[in-house]
């Protein structure tokens with residue numbers, strides 16, 4: 001298994017296969033072929049077989065992949081089985097919604113604490129997750145040891161808050177702000193924007 005070598009498009013497709021085979025398992029299926037996955041997902045069977053060649057699993061002739069084994073190797077390969085500790089900066093409408101999303105933990109992301117500067121949210125709990133003042137982060141992260149920082153602050157402070165999280169030991173920044181923040185080499189940056197996807201949908205609807 002070599003996760004460094006897998007191309008990003010293949011890596012992005014693996015969760016689709018995982019969610020489909022989990023559905024098949026819930027329907028009592030034991031085996032699945034790449035042809036069967038291909039029929040449901042708009043990806044060719046040969047592409048699926050190629051993508052799955054990056055994970056340590058081999059199909060059986062005629063029956064295909066053992067579903068339990070496939071779920072297990074995909075969950076492991078994608079990092080969903082290991083709990084990654086995270087903190088979240090900016091407990092506003094988006095940040096609070098993410099703190100309330102118990103689905104993230106099923107994908108291996110455990111948000112340990114939220115941080116904000118607004119007195120009305122500091123020292124509260126959202127979905128049982130404590131919210132602290134941002135100034136407390138550096139000291140607290142020596143204990144929490146979170147490696148992922150979720151950024152849901154206003155764009156105007158995105159860069160400074162990102163720098164601050166990194167100075168406190170954060171190794172990966174999940175940036176939800178529309179600001180193109182910069183991170184030092186060695187720090188992983190993932191930008192996520194609902195709005196960018198919406199723009200693509202509008203553009204396609206209008207054309």
Ligand SMILES: NC(=O)c1ccc[n+]([C@@H]2O[C@H](COP(=O)([O-])OP(=O)(O)OC[C@H]3O[C@@H](n4cnc5c(N)ncnc54)[C@H](O)[C@@H]3O)[C@@H](O)[C@H]2O)c1
Pocket residue numbers: 089090091092093094095115116117118121134151152153154155157161175176177178192193194195
């Ligand atoms: N990626 C997406 O799809 C998506 C969707 C919605 C919003 N957003 C972006 O997410 C961000 C938050 O949006 P929102 O609607 O939740 O805003 P919001 O105003 O409701 O929340 C922002 C929070 O950040 C806090 N904050 C401000 N300065 C801070 C600092 N220095 N340290 C810590 N916390 C600080 C504020 O007190 C507030 O609680 C914005 O940048 C917005 O553009 C992105």
